[in-house]
Amino acid sequence: MSWIGVDLDGTLAEYHGWNGGKIGPPVPAMLERVKRWLADGVEVRIVTARVGRPDPSRVSDTPEKIEEMRKQIADWCELHLGVRLQVTNEKDFEMVELWDDRCIQVVPNKGIPVTEME
Numbered sequence: 001m002s003w004i005g006v007d008l009d010g011t012l013a014e015y016h017g018w019n020g021g022k023i024g025p026p027v028p029a030m031l032e033r034v035k036r037w038l039a040d041g042v043e044v045r046i047v048t049a050r051v052g053r054p055d056p057s058r059v060s061d062t063p064e065k066i067e068e069m070r071k072q073i074a075d076w077c078e079l080h081l082g083v084r085l086q087v088t089n090e091k092d093f094e095m096v097e098l099w100d101d102r103c104i105q106v107v108p109n110k111g112i113p114v115t116e117m118e
Contacts, residue, residue, distance in 0.1 A: 002096045005047035005088075006034060008073060010101035012046070021050075021069065023076045030099070031080060038083060045086045046073055047098060052089040 009015035012034065014024035037044050051070045055061045074084040091098065105114045 001043060002094050003043035003045050004037060005045055005091060005095050005098040005100075006030070007098070007100035007102070008046050008048040008050065011099055013076065021072075023072065026080045033099075034081060038081065045088055045095075046077065047088055047091065047095075047100070048073065049089055051087055 006012050008023065012027060012030050014027055016024065034044055050073065051066050054063055054066055070087045073087045077083060077085040077087075106112060107114055107117060
């Protein structure tokens with residue numbers, strides 16, 4: 001089943017620095033977009049580095065901390081969207097779109113940013 005990926009920090013939630021891991025308030029335009037998708041029956045997943053593999057160089061970065069962060073994000077989604085979305089740091093072949101504040105879209109098989117196309 002196809003799904004849309006939405007980044008958390010700076011895309012769905014405001015981000016002004018790590019702030020101890022606290023998740024910022026919703027970005028209204030993106031929140032409403034996600035609500036529309038959900039109402040239309042579209043599967044939406046949070047795609048975030050916050051739940052990436054633990055980094056052994058950081059003592060505080062453990063599998064347990066990653067799972068706690070996943071729970072915090074799901075709680076945030078339930079509070080603001082009324083549903084606990086799946087939270088991942090991976091994309092797969094069923095992802096049809098990724099909404100992210102750090103992406104640059106390229107023309108498939110060309111490596112050219114779409115902003116450079118006529």
